[in-house]
Amino acid sequence: MSTTYRINAPNVNSECIDGEVIIVNLESGSYYSCVDLGAYLWSRVVAGDTTEVIVRDLVAAFARDQAEIEATVADYVSQLEKEQLIVATASSEAPGLSIEVALPVQFGIPELHSYSDMKDMLLLDPVHDVADVGWPAKPER
Amino acid sequence: MSPMSDGLPNPSDELMKSVAVSVVIPCYNTERYLAAAIESVLTQTLSPTQVIVVNDGSTDRSAEIARGFIDRVTVLNRPNGGISAARNTGIHACTAPLLSFLDADDLWTETKLEQQVSILNDDPGLDGVFAHAQQFISPELSEEESKSIACRDVAMPARLASAMLVRRESFLKVGYFNEDLEIAETVDWLARADELGLHFNVLPGVMLRRRLHRSNSGVVKRNARSDYARALKAALDRRRQQKAQTHEH
Numbered sequence: 001m002s003t004t005y006r007i008n009a010p011n012v013n014s015e016c017i018d019g020e021v022i023i024v025n026l027e028s029g030s031y032y033s034c035v036d037l038g039a040y041l042w043s044r045v046v047a048g049d050t051t052e053v054i055v056r057d058l059v060a061a062f063a064r065d066q067a068e069i070e071a072t073v074a075d076y077v078s079q080l081e082k083e084q085l086i087v088a089t090a091s092s093e094a095p096g097l098s099i100e101v102a103l104p105v106q107f108g109i110p111e112l113h114s115y116s117d118m119k120d121m122l123l124l125d126p127v128h129d130v131a132d133v134g135w136p137a138k139p140e141r
Numbered sequence: 142m143s144p145m146s147d148g149l150p151n152p153s154d155e156l157m158k159s160v161a162v163s164v165v166i167p168c169y170n171t172e173r174y175l176a177a178a179i180e181s182v183l184t185q186t187l188s189p190t191q192v193i194v195v196n197d198g199s200t201d202r203s204a205e206i207a208r209g210f211i212d213r214v215t216v217l218n219r220p221n222g223g224i225s226a227a228r229n230t231g232i233h234a235c236t237a238p239l240l241s242f243l244d245a246d247d248l249w250t251e252t253k254l255e256q257q258v259s260i261l262n263d264d265p266g267l268d269g270v271f272a273h274a275q276q277f278i279s280p281e282l283s284e285e286e287s288k289s290i291a292c293r294d295v296a297m298p299a300r301l302a303s304a305m306l307v308r309r310e311s312f313l314k315v316g317y318f319n320e321d322l323e324i325a326e327t328v329d330w331l332a333r334a335d336e337l338g339l340h341f342n343v344l345p346g347v348m349l350r351r352r353l354h355r356s357n358s359g360v361v362k363r364n365a366r367s368d369y370a371r372a373l374k375a376a377l378d379r380r381r382q383q384k385a386q387t388h389e390h
Binding site for chain 2: 013014015017018020022023024026031033115117118120121122123124
């Protein structure tokens with residue numbers, strides 16, 4: 001069975017602005033940018049779609065070999081997980097995050113650009129100290 | 142510098158005469174903490190020449206508490222507009238060549254201004270200085286509440302408005318705080334400062350004590366967390382534009 005993921009809340013949040021997804025990790029102080037297929041995959045993964053379903057949709061949309069798409073999606077998801085931007089979850093969990101990102105016109109290797117130049121400021125924000133249910137609940141570790 | 146006493150340096154007469162610092166303290170419903178913040182400014186070993194408290198439409202006793210210091214503090218009242226708007230209101234009223242800020246729930250350590258002013262005086266090439274900050278849990282919280290907060294009790298380099306001393310001229314080159322942002326205004330401002338090539342140092346000592354309490358703005362305004370993404374996206378766009386222009390030339 002294919003794995004599903006959710007955004008690593010409350011420390012990670014993201015927004016899609018003008019087609020570019022910006023992901024902020026308040027736990028590490030790093031932030032990330034992705035566009036095109038990278039942004040699209042992010043939106044599908046944090047929406048809670050299984051990698052199996054995502055691969056199926058990409059195979060239908062692009063004239064590409066299934067094995068190539070599977071490897072591309074797996075690599076990208078692995079990168080997101082390694083950066084602790086997403087966490088694996090049971091598919092029965094609550095619905096995921098809804099971010100509108102259009103399917104890119106062309107298939108291209110997704111890239112996740114990482115930045116750490118604002119680390120000191122992001123790490124000092126008190127937001128990361130509380131959970132989504134609100135103050136003063138302790139975040140899940 | 143004059144001889145040390147009680148382990149703390151005394152600002153020399155020369156230093157006292159050569160600098161003038163304006164301090165802006167924006168406040169919104171911070172009646173519990175405001176007096177301590179103001180006192181941490183007024184008890185600095187190097188006194189600021191101007192202290193401005195901007196009451197951003199508070200509905201609690203913040204304005205009254207600020208007026209309790211009226212002999213040493215200017216109090217400006219404005220309709221609620223957020224921390225950027227409140228700071229900007231204060232900056233408009235500042236007259237000194239050096240600017241600093243303190244959030245109304247935080248505290249400066251007593252030699253903050255003196256140490257930072259000394260560094261700026263010694264190095265005209267610096268536009269501003271930051272310092273380290275240490276978080277602390279506000280003492281009124283119950284034991285249970287305190288345990289629930291992940292407080293990083295270590296000195297951390299803090300490029301935060303409350304830890305900054307900046308030349309007014311340099312600040313104005315960058316421009317005012319973005320009033321559209323509720324919680325990422327300093328990230329945005331500093332990104333713009335970096336893009337202009339302004340020079341800042343982060344001093345090693347802890348000069349800001351950052352209070353964690355029930356209503357930190359980042360906590361209350363959790364819905365404004367997307368501000369970070371917006372501020373960072375804007376910074377990335379400006380850098381790309383700058384890079385493209387450099388390539389064109």
